[in-house]
């Protein structure tokens with residue numbers, strides 16, 4: 001008997017059972033179950049199947065005209081019946097992912113206080129900071145193994161969304177379950193509500209968060225410390241993913257806590273791994289090795305510094321000195337190219353700052369600033385990566401200039417959602433005569449090149465974090481090293497479809513994300529063992545350990561517990 005057929009002991013009945021999203025089966029409760037759990041009369045009489053339920057919900061999703069309405073409908077389904085929600089998601093991943101995740105989740109965060117209907121996850125707010133331990137103590141959280149936490153300050157490229165940022169942890173954890181197969185009963189989205197500096201939210205009478213300017217500095221740090229202390233006390237072995245924190249906090253929080261609990265920052269480390277993987281696959285197509293590329297990074301913030309550091313490490317690993325690797329790397333932020341002596345340089349940007357001598361002979365449009373076009377003209381990059389949240393920043397001039405000096409330019413406008421992307425794939429294809437190898441953070445429709453539709457690679461950290469989480473739980477990793485993310489990147493790059501045609505894909509398709517999670521998990525688990533971060537296991541055991549952590553969205557039979 002497979003584990004899915006082993007009856008589950010259930011001790012609730014009637015409407016209470018039907019309103020428990022982890023146990024509800026809706027019309028699929030059998031006649032025997034309806035008798036055993038006092039459900040007759042509460043459901044229409046015909047017993048349904050999961051297949052029929054998926055078909056019913058799918059046609060309902062498709063009947064809406066706006067994606068935000070589809071999102072609200074799907075979130076309602078998640079709150080009503082998680083098995084059905086995940087069955088629908090996993091069977092129609094390519095269609096559903098953009099609805100429950102990027103880009104629609106961005107709009108959902110902005111509109112959070114307007115469509116909200118049911119609580120999910122935990123809101124831990126500044127006014128309640130003294131009772132965080134008490135809140136976490138409830139037995140309903142006994143099984144928690146994975147947390148995604150945000151404070152809502154940098155939601156995609158949409159800025160501060162305050163409490164509405166909760167959409168992001170919910171969406172990320174939905175992907176953990178849909179792709180990595182983590183049991184939804186073990187996941188917990190958390191929003192730390194320390195206020196918002198978004199004037200529109202504060203002015204909105206319906207805004208549901210704490211109406212107060214953001215708490216900052218020592219008070220903020222103390223709040224986070226209280227939170228992490230409570231988390232580590234309650235769940236010493238939990239996996240915690242930091243998500244969508246502002247630049248000022250993202251890096252420092254990762255460094256402060258990565259040795260205190262099993263944690264990582266998805267925007268820094270997950271993004272670096274997916275960008276590196278897309279790039280490594282791209283080098284195979286362009287025929288230019290990693291160490292021979294010239295990189296321009298646009299937006300040297302959280303994601304940019306993570307990508308930059310991983311690329312420098314990879315080049316050093318391939319044989320360059322750190323200095324040689326840095327010489328190939330140019331970073332442009334809001335005040336232009338990062339050059340020594342510039343105002344507002346951040347410590348995490350240090351590896352990417354150029355000496356004045358390095359740019360001394362450059363031709364510039366104006367003497368006091370080196371902008372992206374200047375940088376592209378002088379560097380003649382082979383790789384251009386955007387993580388700036390600035391739509392339209394990759395202009396026709398810039399892209400044509402880049403394409404003049406490289407046959408297959410690698411161009412990755414990674415900013416999310418669609419409205420924040422540095423350039424559309426259609427424009428990039430047009431301006432480069434179809435030669436660009438493109439990766440975007442958000443999903444775009446295929447571009448037509450030489451009359452053929454070409455899939456746009458979705459260089460999104462959803463290719464990485466599910467596999468990392470799966471590995472952590474499969475082998476009980478205590479901490480997450482940078483090498484584990486490098487292993488994830490290499491494993492993903494190895495899954496790139498073979499580069500046979502003129503427009504090869506650099507990433508496996510989104511519908512394959514479940515298999516991607518397993519392949520990434522294998523590599524990450526092996527690296528965790530090599531780094532001494534988990535208990536030992538035999539190679540032959542690994543597939544079984546991974547499979548054991550995978551929950552499938554199917555209905556198990558229920559038996560009344562005595």
Ligand SMILES: NC(=O)c1ccc[n+]([C@@H]2O[C@H](COP(=O)([O-])OP(=O)(O)OC[C@H]3O[C@@H](n4cnc5c(N)ncnc54)[C@H](O)[C@@H]3O)[C@@H](O)[C@H]2O)c1
Pocket residue numbers: 154155156157158246247266267268271274298299300301302303304332333334335336386387388389390414415416417420440441442459460461462
């Ligand atoms: N594809 C993915 O998987 C992925 C992952 C993480 C982040 N992102 C996207 O990347 C973007 C940035 O995220 P982040 O966490 O790095 O944010 P961030 O705020 O930490 O960094 C953004 C950086 O862009 C800079 N910037 C702002 N305006 C600029 C301008 N006009 N010119 C040049 N630089 C400018 C900022 O100064 C900052 O350093 C967001 O849109 C986010 O959605 C995508």
Ligand SMILES: O=C(O)C[C@H](O)C(=O)O
Pocket residue numbers: 102155156157244266267415416441460461
């Ligand atoms: O959420 C995403 O789609 C990717 C990334 O984590 C982001 O912040 O943009």
Ligand SMILES: [Mg+2]
Pocket residue numbers: 156243244266267
């Ligand atoms: Mg993010």
